Amino acid sequence: MKQINLDYLSANPLLPEVQEAMIKAIQANYGNPSSPHQLGDLSAEALTKARESMARLINSPSPEEIVFTSGGTESINQAIKGVALANVKKGNHIVTSNIEHNAVLRTLRRLRMMDYKVTSVAVNSDGLIDPTAVAQAITDQTILVTVMHSNNEIGTIQPIEEIVRITRQKKIPFHCDAVTSVGVVPVDVQKLGVDLLSFSANQFYGPSGVGGLYIRSGTVLWPLLDGGVQENNKRAGTENLIGIIGLGAAADLAVRDMEARITHCLHLKKKLIQGLKETIDGIFINGHPELSLPNLVSVSIKYIEGEGIVLMLDEEKILVSTRSACAAGALQASHVLLAIGREFADAQGTLVITFGQETTEADLERFLGVLKTVVQTLRDMSPLYKK
Amino acid sequence: MYSSTVMDHFKNPRNVGEIENADGIGDVGNPLCGDMMTIYLKIEEDVIKDIKFKTFGCGAAIAVSSILTEMAKGKSLEEAKKITNKSVAEALEGLPKNKLHCSNLGADALHLAIQNYEDKKAGIVRPAPKREEKHEHDHEHREGEKCYCPYCNVEVKEDLPFCNSCGHSLKTIQQTIQ
Numbered sequence A: 001m002k003q004i005n006l007d008y009l010s011a012n013p014l015l016p017e018v019q020e021a022m023i024k025a026i027q028a029n030y031g032n033p034s035s036p037h038q039l040g041d042l043s044a045e046a047l048t049k050a051r052e053s054m055a056r057l058i059n060s061p062s063p064e065e066i067v068f069t070s071g072g073t074e075s076i077n078q079a080i081k082g083v084a085l086a087n088v089k090k091g092n093h094i095v096t097s098n099i100e101h102n103a104v105l106r107t108l109r110r111l112r113m114m115d116y117k118v119t120s121v122a123v124n125s126d127g128l129i130d131p132t133a134v135a136q137a138i139t140d141q142t143i144l145v146t147v148m149h150s151n152n153e154i155g156t157i158q159p160i161e162e163i164v165r166i167t168r169q170k171k172i173p174f175h176c177d178a179v180t181s182v183g184v185v186p187v188d189v190q191k192l193g194v195d196l197l198s199f200s201a202n203q204f205y206g207p208s209g210v211g212g213l214y215i216r217s218g219t220v221l222w223p224l225l226d227g228g229v230q231e232n233n234k235r236a237g238t239e240n241l242i243g244i245i246g247l248g249a250a251a252d253l254a255v256r257d258m259e260a261r262i263t264h265c266l267h268l269k270k271k272l273i274q275g276l277k278e279t280i281d282g283i284f285i286n287g288h289p290e291l292s293l294p295n296l297v298s299v300s301i302k303y304i305e306g307e308g309i310v311l312m313l314d315e316e317k318i319l320v321s322t323r324s325a326c327a328a329g330a331l332q333a334s335h336v337l338l339a340i341g342r343e344f345a346d347a348q349g350t351l352v353i354t355f356g357q358e359t360t361e362a363d364l365e366r367f368l369g370v371l372k373t374v375v376q377t378l379r380d381m382s383p384l385y386k387k
Numbered sequence B: 001m002y003s004s005t006v007m008d009h010f011k012n013p014r015n016v017g018e019i020e021n022a023d024g025i026g027d028v029g030n031p032l033c034g035d036m037m038t039i040y041l042k043i044e045e046d047v048i049k050d051i052k053f054k055t056f057g058c059g060a061a062i063a064v065s066s067i068l069t070e071m072a073k074g075k076s077l078e079e080a081k082k083i084t085n086k087s088v089a090e091a092l093e094g095l096p097k098n099k100l101h102c103s104n105l106g107a108d109a110l111h112l113a114i115q116n117y118e119d120k121k122a123g124i125v126r127p128a129p130k131r132e133e134k135h136e137h138d139h140e141h142r143e144g145e146k147c148y149c150p151y152c153n154v155e156v157k158e159d160l161p162f163c164n165s166c167g168h169s170l171k172t173i174q175q176t177i178q
Helices: A018-028 A036-059 A074-087 A102-112 A131-135 A160-169 A241-279 A306-314 A334-339 A344-348 A361-379 B002-011 B057-074 B075-083 B085-091 B097-122
Strands: A066-069 A093-097 A115-119 A141-146 A174-177 A198-200 A213-214 A285-286 A296-301 A350-354 B024-028 B035-044 B046-058 B128-136 B169-178
Touching: A018 A241, A036 A241, A066 A074, A074 A102, A074 A141, A074 A174, A074 A198, A074 A213, A093 A102, A102 A115, A102 A141, A102 A306, A102 B024, A115 A131, A131 A160, A141 A160, A160 A174, A198 A334, A241 A285, A241 A306, A241 A334, A241 A361, A306 A350, A306 B002, A306 B057, A334 A344, A334 A350, A344 B075, B002 B057, B024 B097, B035 B097, B046 B057, B046 B128, B057 B085, B057 B097, B075 B097, B085 B097
Parallel strands: A093 A115, A093 A141, A141 A174, A174 A198
Antiparallel strands: A066 A213, A198 A213, A285 A296, A296 A350, B024 B035, B035 B046, B128 B169
């Protein structure tokens, strides 16, 4: 039985070209990019090349504005804590949305333990944030606004440009968690106008454990890691060169193939939503109908719970995620689904189906067939379901 | 993540369904982790002749319900009352720490169903259980029983309203039995 991966969100598969680039990088036996000898120079060149590739992907005017990190979580922690600590004398207030990823939520929760204040702006039932509500939340103590580009559970894409227009005017730094968007949909840091933007390679067919932070030059923030002068003195520690080379290769492919990938995914998404509606009664499709990621479908299935669905689909070699993949160990109902108005129990029966360029229509057809049986089996067991 | 016994009971659950004109019904629920469970009993001469369950919940909750029905079937009411959360979890060869509360639901549902039967026999009418917001750690801890944060799996000291490790509030909606 062929494995059908509909859990690209947890980690994209490594494309063959990316694998090849990384294997070559391992075989090249690189040294430390900071060393002044020949091997160091060779390594520094490889690092620069990857940085340039990444800069092209997000249209950063200067590659030096990109700092490589261990992934989206570190980038987000760096951006938020870095700005908060550097601006402690200016103010202690941060504005965010109520559907951010845990990397943002828990970073802010940590800062609240240190007397920072956080205002969380509520989204509407499509998961969209209202820029005027952000403007109203800003006080003279506000030192940072952080809003995600697209949501990892429901896919809704936020009006970042409009929000940035407000923060620019008030001269407040803006951080965008663009982990689920970069490499998937066009993200142009100049057009968006953001000061900080987090991304992760495993969302665009690159390796896990590597990502980065775009830092507009002139943005004041403290490094999270102190030590050597790597990454333009913004992130100490010898670089994960093999991972970064993989990221660079994946960025090149994303620049080349993004349009084709979007077309392919949008077609699959349309088919999938239509198929879900035809196959299973008592479902909700979550997220904004248009302003949304092309590679993600979030569906709440009434009367049953998501983990059971995931385990039963797994028996048929079909991989999906329930709520945020990172929440698989946690048991709370998704704050995102509650924020868009889903009932507690319905939030529990929510699948996040994510796919990519290798996914076929036949994969989705088999998924729908198996899902139908699984849903019926679990509903027959559920005290909430009445035929 | 789960033991093979848990997976076996999850994939092939025993005694799923309802019993018409059941002698005792036990209904418990905890929407925090999405689990709700109903146990139906058919009782003859104080022996559980038949038992069925309906469960809304994760793999662990379904496995707990299934093995619980196997453990209780054919037992006298006195024996069945001795089935504890711990013995259910043990019969399943263990549960992940943050899923141990699922096993609590199983034994609770069984004991409620037995109580429901005994109440009916004695002519006692109790108000339907009411869900109210309560602090998670208001429940009584049996001696030696540890409690873990359902969000991050770290042991929680009883007097804290939030988890000291992940900072998550431990306030939740719990069923209270009146």
